[in-house]
Amino acid sequence: MGNSLFKKQTIRDIELVGKTVLLRADYNVPLKDGAITNDYRIMQSLPTIQYLLKHNVRLVICSHLGRPKGPHDESVSLKPVAVRLQELLGKQVSFVHGNFTEAAKTVASLAPGQVALLENLRYNPGEEQNDVEFAKQLASLADIFVQDGFGVVHRAHASTEGVTHFLPSVSGLLLEREVDTITSVMSQPKHPLMAIVGGAKIADKIDILHRFIKIADFVAIGGAMANTFLKANGHDVAASLYDKNELSVAKDIMSEAAAEAKKRRFNFYVPQDGVVATKLDKSAPTRIVDWSTHVIAEIENYPKRPSSQASKIAEHEMILDIGPFSGAFIAGAIQLVDTVVWNGTMGVTETEGLQGPVGPFSHGTDLIMEAMLGQFRDSKHKPFSLVGGGDTVGYIEQCGLVEAFGHVSTGGGASLELMAGRKLPGVEALMDKNAKGSESNHER
Ligand code: ADP
Ligand code: MG
Numbered sequence: 001m002g003n004s005l006f007k008k009q010t011i012r013d014i015e016l017v018g019k020t021v022l023l024r025a026d027y028n029v030p031l032k033d034g035a036i037t038n039d040y041r042i043m044q045s046l047p048t049i050q051y052l053l054k055h056n057v058r059l060v061i062c063s064h065l066g067r068p069k070g071p072h073d074e075s076v077s078l079k080p081v082a083v084r085l086q087e088l089l090g091k092q093v094s095f096v097h098g099n100f101t102e103a104a105k106t107v108a109s110l111a112p113g114q115v116a117l118l119e120n121l122r123y124n125p126g127e128e129q130n131d132v133e134f135a136k137q138l139a140s141l142a143d144i145f146v147q148d149g150f151g152v153v154h155r156a157h158a159s160t161e162g163v164t165h166f167l168p169s170v171s172g173l174l175l176e177r178e179v180d181t182i183t184s185v186m187s188q189p190k191h192p193l194m195a196i197v198g199g200a201k202i203a204d205k206i207d208i209l210h211r212f213i214k215i216a217d218f219v220a221i222g223g224a225m226a227n228t229f230l231k232a233n234g235h236d237v238a239a240s241l242y243d244k245n246e247l248s249v250a251k252d253i254m255s256e257a258a259a260e261a262k263k264r265r266f267n268f269y270v271p272q273d274g275v276v277a278t279k280l281d282k283s284a285p286t287r288i289v290d291w292s293t294h295v296i297a298e299i300e301n302y303p304k305r306p307s308s309q310a311s312k313i314a315e316h317e318m319i320l321d322i323g324p325f326s327g328a329f330i331a332g333a334i335q336l337v338d339t340v341v342w343n344g345t346m347g348v349t350e351t352e353g354l355q356g357p358v359g360p361f362s363h364g365t366d367l368i369m370e371a372m373l374g375q376f377r378d379s380k381h382k383p384f385s386l387v388g389g390g391d392t393v394g395y396i397e398q399c400g401l402v403e404a405f406g407h408v409s410t411g412g413g414a415s416l417e418l419m420a421g422r423k424l425p426g427v428e429a430l431m432d433k434n435a436k437g438s439e440s441n442h443e444r
Pocket of ligand 2: 389390391
């Protein structure tokens with residue numbers, strides 16, 4: 001990384017040999033009946049672990065998982081992660097079930113190159129409270145702290161901020177790559193830049209919408225988020241999910257976008273049609289409602305005018321995906337840009353199909369994915385794509401397409417905050433690159 005934007009020391013900048021390293025990873029993985037359903041985050045943690053083990057450290061890994069409902073909530077134990085990690089590394093991972101006394105004993109018994117994983121940090125309330133004593137205890141286990149849990153660095157917790165007061169603290173390779181990629185896309189994107197923002201909660205994404213209105217050339221809205229914009233524009237969205245509390249925010253964002261479009265070549269796009277159904281079910285009858293263009297619905301009977309029904313959502317119907325016209329429009333726009341930042345699905349992608357993962361409300365998301373991957377019609381155009389968001393990444397994983405995108409972030413909230421230009425406490429707390437006393441042995 002010649003001109004890295006990442007200004008913090010990494011594991012490449014520090015003397016590791018002979019040391020015990022405390023590594024904060026993000027193993028907050030989805031579980032179903034005790035089994036890991038998606039190990040993307042574990043896979044992404046491997047390069048750092050392998051680098052550390054190559055340097056013969058004693059390695060103590062820690063993470064949180066979910067939101068424990070008590071000090072020993074078995075449903076969010078990291079035990080399954082220890083098992084998976086052991087398989088992936090092909091070496092024993094000693095799992096520490098208990099308290100610090102047990103942890104200290106286990107760590108003391110590690111030989112260089114051996115690995116231990118601590119139980120869920122959030123079993124102890126001190127973790128989220130950023131409790132000093134808890135942070136000290138964590139620090140007492142090691143000589144060096146390595147932060148690689150990108151998904152949690154937007155929180156100041158004991159294992160992200162507190163611990164850095166007691167140990168020399170540097171970044172792992174994943175954290176470095178995440179921050180470097182996201183910051184460089186946001187600060188020096190290759191234009192034209194397009195942002196596609198979907199998903200459910202507008203409140204989470206207001207800040208990035210403001211930022212994209214400033215820096216992007218094209219912003220497209222999808223998912224339930226679009227319903228809030230449609231409602232704010234006076235459309236009847238019937239039973240669709242939308243955010244009542246954010247209608248005025250949506251209006252403000254649209255005026256801001258309109259003002260921007262007067263100043264320069266800029267486009268803010270809200271879907272013109274949608275897939276509607278009366279229930280969220282894989283066998284639910286669906287239809288396309290085209291509330292804006294009035295062309296799609298009766299395309300086969302052209303020039304007959306579509307019935308008024310075709311442009312109106314009925315009382316119990318919900319918009320559950322963007323429609324084919326909107327999908328094609330967004331896909332077409334992707335052909336014209338060099339960078340796409342995508343966060344949030346275009347519809348309800350969790351509803352599986354009758355055969356396989358692609359359900360009735362996934363087609364809009366699939367269409368824009370095809371376009372990002374250079375597979376739209378016979379176009380080979382493939383912009384650089386940066387993708388974030390827990391549910392979005394979950395769907396990409398399910399489709400087996402993670403490798404096909406430019407960068408798929410492991411962090412949901414953290415990637416949004418970084419995109420919005422906020423500082424991340426867990427990154428700020430690490431040692432600066434040119435700090436005094438740093439052992440700069442760049443071995444590359
Ligand atoms: P991410 O986790 O990728 O940031 P969000 O959490 O904001 O995304 O939103 C994803 C959720 O949005 C998914 O659960 C999806 O089902 C839901 N969603 C998307 N479109 C719709 C819609 N039209 N109606 C209801 N829910 C939707
Ligand atoms: Mg989500």
